[in-house]
Amino acid sequence: MPRWKVNLAVLWFGNFMVTAGMTMITPFLSLYLQQDLGVAGAREIGVWAGFIFAANFVTSFFFQPLWGKLSERYGRKMMLLRSGFGMSAVMVLMGFAAAPWQLLLLRGLNGVISGYTPAAVSLVSATTPKEKMGFAMGTLQSGATAGTILGPLIGGLMADTFGFRPIFYITGSLLFLASALSWLMVKEKFDREAAANRPQVGMLRGFGELIRVPQLPALFTVTFLIQFAMLSPMTLIPLYVQRLHGTTDDLAFWSGFVGSVTGFSNMFSAPLLGRLSDRIGSVRILIVSLIGAGLLFIPQAFVGSVPQLLVCRFLLGCFVGGLIPTVNSLIRRHTPEGRDSRAFGFNGSFLALGNMVGPVVGGALSGLIGIEGLFLVSAAFLLAASAWTYRTLYRPARETGR
Structure with a gap:
């Protein structure tokens, strides 16, 4: 192997x-x-x-x-x-x-x-x-x-x-x-002597160097928006399932099913979309996945039964599988040589920030707009991220012929 x-x-x-x-x-x-x-x-x-x-x-x-x-x-x-x-x-x-x-x-x-x-x-x-x-x-x-x-x-x-x-x-x-x-079992070719002789810069200066690469701030922002949109309604889904189900019978089962079905489709779609991105380009897969995920949040606000919600969540996971992997692939492509570990570290911070802010803001907004409104907010964020990705990544690459 x-x-x-x-x-x-x-x-x-x-x-x-x-x-x-x-x-x-x-x-x-x-x-x-x-x-x-x-x-x-x-x-x-x-x-x-x-x-x-x-x-x-x-x-x-x-x-x-x-x-x-x-x-x-x-x-x-x-x-x-x-x-x-x-x-x-x-x-x-x-x-x-x-x-x-x-x-x-x-x-x-x-x-x-x-x-x-x-x-x-x-x-x-x-x-x-x-x-x-x-x-x-x-x-x-x-x-x-x-x-x-x-x-x-x-x-x-x-x-x-x-x-x-x-x-x-x-x-x-x-x-x-x-x-x-x-x-x-994991092997890495790493030249410690060359790394020790390489000029070292502080984290703030390193971050400044990375964000001067125009594609990287866009990718960091997309990572945050993805996590924010996915997690802001997450904690309230069990209550939404309870309302749709109309009874306490098997409520825990249906709540768990709805919560996990997105992950199941995501798990299987991520390698397939990754393989497809190798053929047609990561940026195209990222834009299509952002649009698909954004559009599939909208019907979740209007479903009338748990099975309908399950279908929407399953299809959502099919598109979510193309988000973070393509972002990581694009970060590797656009990061200057020798700075990829630092770039992934900063991207991890933006991911953690989305994990923190999403549930907090979602909980605060739910009292004003309900979980139906949160689904629509998530849709808006993902669609905005797709437009941002097209403007900062796809269009410049097409104009330069890359």
Whole structure:
């Protein structure tokens, strides 16, 4: 098997384990706070759960560019292992938390040392042939999507079987296994002596150099808009399903089904759209995916039943599979040589920012416009992103004949 395929297969598994581990606690976080950490009262539990869940994204937003900079000095694989082994240790420590503030600090620490996915993206992009880049990015993204889908399901099943604390020990062990496989099987050609002799610049100056490349600010903005649009209505979907379903029978099942069906179609469409982007161009796939996803948010505001919502969400996932992978592919194409790790680090910050701001703004706006309005807002953001992409990426490339 070619080296780039070995790297891709191992990092697909690592990506799956990291995202699954980060989402396994979602189904039982409130119960863990109540039953094991002694938090009482629905309001207090809700406040702690919100802060603990968000802590990972807040610290990740600030530290991703730092790890991107250091990967240029010490190598992508080194940052991959730092993140993987570090997160496995922090995950185990979460199982020993005796108070909610300890869990909050550990989630924040997890965000500080996170960065496995950006490092994996950077490493795959550096070792994959250019003509296979779209396929590789799509396949790698499908691993993260699979972890996001199956993480809460696995976490819920393990909570019923083993209790809450053992889940952290099991997850930490699996993260350790994924990191060990990455250490043993992933190969990277990295010249440390040349990297040490390369002029080093600070993060702010480095960011300034990157945004002078006209395509990169557009891609960072598109990453933020994608995450914002996808996550702003997400927390309210169970209530929307309850209203459409009209009864409490099987409500949990239908809510979970609606929440996961987008991920399932995304998981299968990402490699296919990636392969197609290798043939017809990443920018075209990105624009079509943004338009398709934007248009499919609109009927979700007007559905009259859960099956109709399921169809819309499934089709939405088919287009979502072409978003982040093509953005990553385009970042690699337009980033100056030797600065791709830093570019992926900054893009990770914009992704984390969308993860933070989307649910907060969505919750604030829902009281004014309802979840139906949030679907329309998401549609507007994605359609605006498609116009922005056409103006800043597609039209200049066509005019220059590239």
